Amino acid sequence: DSGVTQTPKHLITATGQRVTLRCSPRSGDLSVYWYQQSLDQGLQFLIQYYNGEERAKGNILERFSAQQFPDLHSELNLSSLELGDSALYFCASSVWGTNSPLHFGNGTRLTVT
Amino acid sequence: EDKVVQSPLSLVVHEGDTVTLNCSYEVTNFRSLLWYKQEKKAPTFLFMLTSSGIEKKSGRLSSILDKKELFSILNITATQTGDSAVYLCAFTSGTYKYIFGTGTRLKVLA
Numbered sequence: 001d002s003g004v005t006q007t008p009k010h011l012i013t014a015t016g017q018r019v020t021l022r023c024s025p026r027s028g029d030l031s032v033y034w035y036q037q038s039l040d041q042g043l044q045f046l047i048q049y050y051n052g053e054e055r056a057k058g059n060i061l062e063r064f065s066a067q068q069f070p071d072l073h074s075e076l077n078l079s080s081l082e083l084g085d086s087a088l089y090f091c092a093s094s095v096w097g098t099n100s101p102l103h104f105g106n107g108t109r110l111t112v113t
Numbered sequence: 114e115d116k117v118v119q120s121p122l123s124l125v126v127h128e129g130d131t132v133t134l135n136c137s138y139e140v141t142n143f144r145s146l147l148w149y150k151q152e153k154k155a156p157t158f159l160f161m162l163t164s165s166g167i168e169k170k171s172g173r174l175s176s177i178l179d180k181k182e183l184f185s186i187l188n189i190t191a192t193q194t195g196d197s198a199v200y201l202c203a204f205t206s207g208t209y210k211y212i213f214g215t216g217t218r219l220k221v222l223a
Contacts, residue, residue: 002155002157004155031209033211035213041215042201042213042214042215042216043156043201043203043213045210045211045212045213048209050209055208055209056209056210090155090156097208097209098144098145098205098206098207098208098209098210098211099144099145100161101147101158101161102147102158102203102211103158104149104155104156104157105155106154106155107154107155
């Protein structure tokens with residue numbers, strides 16, 4: 001168990017809808033990362049937060065947004081969903097910066113029908 | 114553009130075999146290289162390497178980094194069916210970036 005908690009485990013929704021994915025980092029970790037993994041694809045970096053502030057953005061669509069709250073949990077909001085958004089979404093946390101490894105949650109599997 | 118390439122893409126071996134997985138990278142402001150094992154769900158952390166030429170070991174797994182030639186290898190000796198997974202290589206760049214390769218899918222047959 002990595003200590004990173006993601007909810008829900010599964011989401012099935014229709015095109016055009018909006019969903020929210022939630023992540024609680026490991027105790028003591030200040031940095032939260034979101035990744036998307038499509039079938040047989042690598043981990044695509046979406047966005048990173050450190051202690052409540054956005055620090056880096058990857059290939060995140062404008063329809064997607066995220067935030068990190070004062071208690072350090074993070075939410076990823078996906079709106080106007082399309083079939084191609086179906087994927088496994090991972091949250092990962094680290095103490096700070098790149099001097100420590102990322103620890104991943106078990107992911108949220110999103111299916112858009 | 115920063116990138117990491119893993120090879121082979123997939124590998125099938127028999128229990129007891131030794132395998133070597135490769136990871137090469139091109140990155141500005143390199144900090145470290147990491148290996149992860151991904152079975153059905155979350156990638157789990159294996160190794161983090163920052164210094165060239167120093168081998169890290171954990172049981173039957175070991176890894177080494179060559180910063181001059183820009184690559185790393187992950188060795189697994191005496192493979193077991195439980196080693197079947199996708200092995201991901203990642204490097205860190207600067208303060209915040211973790212860039213992952215697409216992985217090597219290893220299948221170990223009994």
